[in-house]
Amino acid sequence: MKGEMDARQIFGIGKRFIGLILLMAFAGAVVAGVISYFFMTPLYQSTTQLLVSREAGETQELTEQNIKADLQLVNTYSSLIKSTAVLGKVSEQLPFTAPEEELRSQIKVDSAEDSQLIDITVIDSSQKNAVEIANATATIFQQEVKTLMNSNNVKILSPAVVNDDAIPVSPEPIFNIIVGLAVGFMFGIGAAFLLAYLDTSIKDEEDVRNLLGVPVLANIPPIDGVKEELASAKVGLQEKEA
Template identity: 25%
Template sequence: KENLVNVTGVKSVAIKQIEQTTSYLVSARQQFTQAKSVYQQIQKLRGYSSEAFESIPAVLNHSLVQSLKTAELDAARRISELREHYGEKHPKIIAKKAELNTARYNTAKQIALVIDGITKEYEVAKANVKALEQSLKTNKNKIKELNRKEYQLKVLQRDVDVNRQLYDLFLTRFKETNASQDIQKLQSTVGRVIENALIATVPYKPKKKRIVAISLVLGFLLSTLLAFLLEYLDNTLKDSEDVEQKLGLPLLGSLSKLKVGKKDKFKPQWMFLKESKSQFAEAVRTIRTGIMLTGIDTPQKVLVVTSSVPGEGKTTLAISQALALGQMDKTLLIEADMRRPSIAKSFGLNSKAPGLSELVAGTRQFEECIRHLGEGDEGGIDVIVSGTVPPNPLELLASKRFKEILGQLVKNYRYIVIDSAPTMPVSDASVLAKYASEVVYVVKANATPHQIVREGLKRLRQVNVSVNGIILNQLPTRSSSRYHYSKYAYYKNYYGGSGNYGYTTQS
């Protein structure tokens, strides 16, 4: 199976082959080194005349080259002797010059042949070394394989010896037993039945009732511990108590999480107008009332809406609040989140339409950038979209030009709602908050860690901007089915127009 007849013999033959190949390889490497040295000398002189190669000993010592060089020297010596008696145009001198040129040509031709021979010797020596190295590597691998097979053979041989000993032992015992039986001729039985075994009516193991009881107790304990652990590790904000305890700020209002699919008729931005009696719309009105009451003496309200990170619903709240304030007085919505604008798309406007960036840059006028949306009781408002996304939004918002534009807009509008970028990624909100009479901070419930919210509020305080309350957004439906006012709450169906309403004490 393993193509082995005698491991020791095969191994000794392989070792001899390795020794012989190693000896040949040493000799071949010496020849290759010599040939490589001469070859490198020739390569350095490539492009020179044949006389340059005469400086190489291997070329100069060649017998034919030496004989041709001798003939060349003899011809040159004869020309020198004839010049003592004749002029350069004498026929004898001309003949000797022709003979000298022929000798030089033959010498150059022979040198070229010698160089070709040296190059071939170098290539042959190189190939010979490579072949011997490959042969040596093959023989070494063969030795390794023989050692592995020899080890396996010893393991198998050891198993054979052990099994043979066991076989001999069992065979001896078997013979001894047969012999004793023949001699003694047992006449009595080896054993007899004294009493029949009784079959139990109840299984001894496993005790299923005990296992079920223990499993229920352990499951209850583990689930309780897991619930407490998850509650302890949860660092998000879930209700007003979390907001007050972890942030030290009151809850200005909360919005429930809307189930909006791709095929839904209304988007969240239009929910306030299209479903004016819904829980969401009433929550927006409640937030509007809270914002108005926080600064009732302020003649103009500049409201900046921001959050800690993207995706917390600040733009939806800004649009809804602008629509709610628009039902009371003249209102303007400014999209100052020029890094990720979305208001233009929400209202179905052209994303390339001129807006705040063009207005601050001075390339467009007010009437070109302000658009009126909605009429009558539906909450008509004016909107300034972000416009073309600039490379430096923060510089535009911090410019003197923006301050002047905001001053002019304050004179024309009772309420101005500014949708700002989040506080953590960029500093746009810190710049806009300086111009605001009220800052609304939106936090996504059960999502944003309170440490991130506190860091965002800290950044606003560093620029002397205070936040009076928090908006808790996207509360789960079960948590937001009731609106909390102190210790009382009333249900969503009260606003649905069904007439079935009632009050309940908060547990």
């Protein structure tokens, strides 16, 4: 085991320790499943969608300049949503305790490229709280745009709603179990090679060749009855001496 191993030796180690490898793979999957189902808190996601449009009275002509202006507003508004001016008031308005920094970490603002739509996505351990945070953020942001930007061009296109059949976005038990299975399998292989490396006993002629680097000239099989004859002779000798 001290030298380089060929494919046959590697296969032999895997075959020899297959029970250990499968056991550790199974253990990894079980541990991942138990942690996913019993120790990880389910997280729910809710999204409110906003539309940034041109104000009434402004030209609605879709010129390149107007489109660029609208897209710049989307970028500005995306940053404004997570500002203290908005989240500070959201924190005060919510019926449950939600510090501003915590809200900032829960809220994700997305806008597709070249789109005037803004998605406010909230992740929380309570689906109801996630819905309230998303909608409160959208409403207060809409109000703040009127005050800070002197503009009324934000519309709530699709408010978040509570869904009784909502599935948590995290954890993902099946994915975690597969990862646990793979990790356990790899640890099992590592343990098998470590045990094989530490095992210096000679088991067959292949080990003799690998250890001494010389060919095996003969292989003497066990001779039936030799052990019994030796044991019988030893007993007879002891009786004679007695």
